[in-house]
Amino acid sequence: MEEADTIKETKSCPVKFMLAVNDAINVIHGKWKLPIIASLLCDKTRFTEIQRNIPKITPRMLSKELKDLELNGIVKRTVYDTIPVSVEYELSDSGKSIGDFLDKMLEWGLEHRKSVLAK
Amino acid sequence: MEEADTIKETKSCPVKFMLAVNDAINVIHGKWKLPIIASLLCDKTRFTEIQRNIPKITPRMLSKELKDLELNGIVKRTVYDTIPVSVEYELSDSGKSIGDFLDKMLEWGLEHRKSVLAK
DNA sequence: CTATTAAGTATACTTTAGTATAGCGCTATA
DNA sequence: TATAGCGCTATACTAAAGTATACTTAATAG
Numbered sequence: 001m002e003e004a005d006t007i008k009e010t011k012s013c014p015v016k017f018m019l020a021v022n023d024a025i026n027v028i029h030g031k032w033k034l035p036i037i038a039s040l041l042c043d044k045t046r047f048t049e050i051q052r053n054i055p056k057i058t059p060r061m062l063s064k065e066l067k068d069l070e071l072n073g074i075v076k077r078t079v080y081d082t083i084p085v086s087v088e089y090e091l092s093d094s095g096k097s098i099g100d101f102l103d104k105m106l107e108w109g110l111e112h113r114k115s116v117l118a119k
Numbered sequence: 120m121e122e123a124d125t126i127k128e129t130k131s132c133p134v135k136f137m138l139a140v141n142d143a144i145n146v147i148h149g150k151w152k153l154p155i156i157a158s159l160l161c162d163k164t165r166f167t168e169i170q171r172n173i174p175k176i177t178p179r180m181l182s183k184e185l186k187d188l189e190l191n192g193i194v195k196r197t198v199y200d201t202i203p204v205s206v207e208y209e210l211s212d213s214g215k216s217i218g219d220f221l222d223k224m225l226e227w228g229l230e231h232r233k234s235v236l237a238k
Numbered sequence: 239c240t241a242t243t244a245a246g247t248a249t250a251c252t253t254t255a256g257t258a259t260a261g262c263g264c265t266a267t268a
Numbered sequence: 269t270a271t272a273g274c275g276c277t278a279t280a281c282t283a284a285a286g287t288a289t290a291c292t293t294a295a296t297a298g
Contacts, residue, residue, distance in 0.1 A: 006229060011222075014157070020228030021153065021221055027231075028144060031256070038133070047275050058257065063276060073235045084264055084274055094231045101227045102140055103130075104220035109139030110125060112146075112213045116192045150286070166245050177287065182246060203244050203295060 024101060027074055032057055032065050037091070037098060040075065044090035074098070143220060146193055151176055151184050156210070156217060159194065163209035193217070 010016045028034050032054070039045060039053045051062055066089060069075040074095040078088045091098075129135045147153050151173070158164060158172045170181055185208060188194040193214040197207045210217075 007226060010225060010229060017225060018153070018157075020225045020232065023228040023231055024224035025147065025153075029148075034137070034140070034144075048273080051275095056257095058259095059276060060258090060278090061256065064256095073231070073238075084266090087275065092234075094227075094234050097227060097230065101220060101223035104223040105143035106129060106136060106139045107126060108213075108216060108220050109142040110129060111216065112142055112192070113139065115211075115213050119192075167243080170245095175287095177289095178246060179248090179288090180286070183286095203293085206245065 027069070027072060027098065028102075030065070032061050033069065036062070036065055036069065037074070037095065040089060040091045040095070041099065044088050046086055046088055050089065069095070146188070146191060146217065147221075149184070151180055152188065155181070155184055155188065156193070156214065159208060159210045159214070160218060163207050165205055165207055169208065188214075 010020060028037070035054045035057070036050060039050050045053070047059075047062065047066075050066075051057060051059060054062070066075060066077070070077050073092055076090050076092050078090070080086045080088065129139060147156070154173045154176070155169060158169050164172070166178075166181065166185075169185075170176060170178060173181070185194060185196070189196050192211055195209050195211050197209070199205045199207065
């Protein structure tokens, strides 16, 4: 099946539609996922570095969210055999392409703000 | 300032970027907002009708989420002076245009599923 | 007189998300 | 020997989100 057909078919099937959209929502869901992804969109980085980039995140949450993102194929974790060990996190291809729909959300958000302020 | 410039400027400003993206996230955030919006994308409808369309939602949650959506300018509520009163909910223009970024999320979700299954 | 419908509200509860704080194993540097 | 940095984990807690169940007001149908 062609790409365009897959999309068309999915839109006509509420269940598949919801599954795919929910995948996207889950990836940005919660207080910290977006800051983490934003941090990794710039550069592959290490644990402590991300912690420094995101004020107020606790190591517990950072660890939890990174695991979650890794499990969902958004983030890749690489351990280097240095002393002491260093660990690098980077976005997968899927992860990098999150920017695609974030841009659309941004545009919608700006439009919406305008229309709300107009009243 | 031109539309395109606003978007460009926003992308270069992390705070504004986050504000606008968060507006979009808030609108679809939680267990029930998306089903409610989906239900209203088809048709303007009444409270009980929405409740029937969304199995398992309680009136408490439906009421809460509709109020929230109304406050955020996504949904418009109209009370008709019939006996007994009937109340109709419909999407605002902003509400209708949510489809724009949902489509992008859908596309991303499908791509992502493919890439995860490929492994 | 009782039951039902519309559009919710009230109260109490459970579950999930997030916070606060401390500590581990390892090594390098002062 | 003490301190600091890295990449976390453990325990205990609070706060936010969601559920369950009952009830309200006003009218109408049986």
